[in-house]
Amino acid sequence: MIDKRALRDEPTLTGKHVRLVPLGPEHTDAYFAAGLDEEIRRLTGTHHHLTYAEARDWCARRPRRPDRLDLAITDPRDGRFLGELSLYSVVPENESAGYRIALSALAFTGRGLGREATRMVLEYAFEQVGLHRVWLYVYAFNMRAIAVYRSCGFSVEGRLRDSLLWEGRRHDALLMAVLRNGARRS
Template identity: 65%
Template sequence: MIDLSALREKPTLAGERVNLVPLSAEHADDFFESTRDEEIRRLTGSHRRPDHDEVREWCATRSDQLDRLDLAIIEEPGGRFVGALALEDLDADNESAGYRIALSAIEFTGQGLGKEATRLVLDYAFDRVRLHRVWLHVYAFNMRAIAVYRSCGFTVEGRLRDALLWDGRRHDALIMAMLESDFRRAAD
């Protein structure tokens, strides 16, 4: 049985190169800037561009969400905001949740920051929340993200054909997931 209090706690998770902290109003300006980066928008399939007030309100209300966990990714040392992640779409009956991560700028890719952040939140998801399954979707053209997810223990479970229309072209999305047992094997 999952522990819903673990989603309500909004923990800080410390790693070697990143800390995951509760996403809040203090991250709104940096988060807003990330919604303006064209390549990040393409990689996440984000067509809509929220205005600054929407982003500020969204960030400010994350701690009120008791059935999901939104965390800011903070680079250490230095304390720079490098992105955000979430455990969302909780299905308590099936001990499952979705995972989403977005780095805030292309300059942060390829450095292992997203991989470390993913491993930190997966450890929390399986050990503290006690989930059985964590799933995500990633666009098939995002080969770097797919490689990172595979290295963390995710496997491809399926394909959503033509799930994204971007600049007149259609792209598939891959459904990837990890079971608790996959995570334990990858950690050994």
């Protein structure tokens, strides 16, 4: 059974290299700046350039939502914004939700931060929220992300052919999911 309070209560989860905190208005500047990074936009398939006003509105509307959980990934030492993640499209009747994560700069990739953040949020999703299944989409060219997801217990369940058109080329997306009993913890 889903505990919607676990979504609304906005947890702070602390790991060795990352702290997950509720995404809020204080993250607007860093969230907006991350949206300007062309490589991050390609990896996430983000065509739309957010205006600062849109970024401010997005961050302001995140807190205390009963239907999703949006967290900022921060450095536990100095609070620096490293990225953000979400559990979204929560379907209580199916005990399932979608997942997405984006580090805010390529400088933060390859250091295990995304893996640690993903494992932490999966543990919260399964143990506190009460989810049974968490799914995501990842572009087939994003091999680093696919490896991270696999290391956290995700398996490929399907392929969405030609789902992204980026600079004149079409790319497939993979549907991946992990079940409560398949998640790998640190």
